[in-house]
Amino acid sequence: MTGVVLKNVSKSYGTVNIIPDLNLQIEEGEFVVFVGPSGCGKSTTLRMIAGLEKVTGGQIFIAGRDVTWERPKARDIAMVFQSYALYPHMNVADNMSFALRLAGTDKSEIASRVKLAADMLELTPYLDRKPRDLSGGQRQRVAMGRSIVRDAYCFLFDEPLSNLDAKLRASMRTELALLHKKLDRTMIYVTHDQIEAMTMADRIVIMKDGVVQQVGSPKDVYNTPVNTFVATFIGSPSMTLVPAELHEEAGQLKVKGQGFELPLPDRLKQQAQASGAKVVTLGLRPEHFSAEARTQDFAPVELTVKVAEYIGSSQYLAAELGGASLTAAVEVGPEADLLSDGRYYFDTSRLYLFDPETGAAL
Amino acid sequence: MSEISQKPRFEPGAFTPYAFIMPAIVVMMGGLLYPVVMAFYLSFYDWEIGRKLADAPFVSFDHFVRMVADPQVWEVLWVTIRFGFWTITIEMTLGVALALLLEKPIRGASIFRTIFILPLMVSPVVVGLIWRYLFDARIGWINYYLGVWFGIEPQVWLGDPQLAFxxxxxxxxxxxxxxxxxxxxxxxxxxxxxxxxxxxxxGANWYQQIFLVKLPMIKSILVIALLMRLIDVFRGLEVMLIMTGGGPGRSTELLSLHIYNRAFDTQQLGYASAISVLLIAIVFGISTVILTMANPMKSKSDV
Structure with missing residues (x-):
């Protein structure tokens, strides 16, 4: 049993139960991202893996070893913090080598490892500088260098890119993915940003109120969300949820909302019939609206556009379909003006149905 | 059409900030700068209370020449240095240790913290009075409890040079x-x-965390604390004045107390001023050295 395993892990502060019962298996070498809104317990879970928080119940295994009650330094982990957490009184080289020096590693070994990490992260010219003389991106790199130098079994990242500006964040995402390829180590990454999760993860763990909602590849969680929470959390702009009813017309199943009607795709027919549900929650992703019918699955919809936002390759519409408010992202050509009311098309093969009571996908 | 906008000659609001700092400047000038300048001035005259300052004879550098050769000045300087060394060393060690112990939010920590800072709220004169009676040879609690608990003979605490120190x-x-x-x-x-x-x-253990991470990170705070205590050592006299008056002999006579005694007991105001100038020079020198070695203003704490 290698990798990182959480077995019936729970955590409470006094009477407040943050994480009721968490089970998760992370494979060796896997890049797993915990994602969820603030307060969902993702950071707490990471800190329990790190050993910075004690578990209330359950067990944690790293590389097949029960580390539940081990101190952080005995867990063979390295961690990168949101605030970088560099030692302000040490220069870059000393920051990176601190753990090795504490462990009494051979001087020449330390030097070569620091050099390797510095080369990999393009930090070599800055080794003598103090953290305060570095930019945010460079500090972030030092924080990563500090964990690389450790050559730990498992790398933990606690929202490491949140303090960077948007452009730098995008390039650091690529670097992190590259780093994962090079080091081939188990990495666990916490973020509230679903784009970070989608772009970097092998598998995404979506959490809410301390409970894992879904574990799956980015493709899985986007295309087959298990409930309305996952469906609205993953994807940008968010999926619109509309109350609707199922009804049969001339032998064809249709989903009918207030003032509109869409045919049900083959994919959902069986589930819809099997569940016997009449009232459903209909999920429409903005990006599945279009200005023209591309396939026969595209059904016409009449949208009343309240606001159109020009994004570039597409426009975001805050619109009304019958009595429901929704967001549509419509691809446009270079000549298009701001879109207005009219007939648009929706790809019905990609619509979602959920149980309105439980929120679970049909 | 020249469209270069001109800066107005006089902005009505420009004077406002100066008006706000004016009171502070007046107080600083009157309460701080004037006495210091007068001390320099007086150190060149032989002046006694009761005589007009204008009639005081100019003595040039006589006071300074006398000071350098004065064994009493060297003696009190040595007392001050010893006093500063022991108090500041022990206070820094003890204060830092207590802070590290009570840093964690353990039960009752806030009560302990409040109790620990109580002595700071007592006026130095009252501190002198309290401890004079506690150390009193006949009626003091210290002698009483040393006798009751440890069987130690009563000591004349404030009458013996070493015990008084x-x-x-x-x-x-x-x-x-x-x-x-x-x-x-x-x-x-x-x-x-x-x-x-x-x-x-x-992988830092408790000890490494304190000495390699925590204390270096609060270095600038430690330097400021050290500086303030050092200045206090050269400045303070109330406690000594009340507890021992500097005696026995000159065993507890700190530099500032010596200046006080010279000025008001023996009426040598000019000579006392000259020693004050020495005190200012010493404090200024120590502060400069400490601040150049570790400038707390320089190290921004952006982490």
């Missing part, structure tokens, strides 16, 4: 350790918790 050092530690404690604990609590956690993950 110990008594003022002890009293100073009692009053000023809380000052170090309160500054250091504020610094420790302001430390970013993630940095401390990072050192835990890097």
């Amino acid at each position: 110990f008594a003022i050092v002890f009293t100073d530690i009692w009053q000023w350790t809380p000052f170090i404690f309160i500054i250091v604990i504020a610094g420790l609590q302001a430390l970013p918790s993630e940095v401390v956690e990072a050192s835990t993950i890097d």
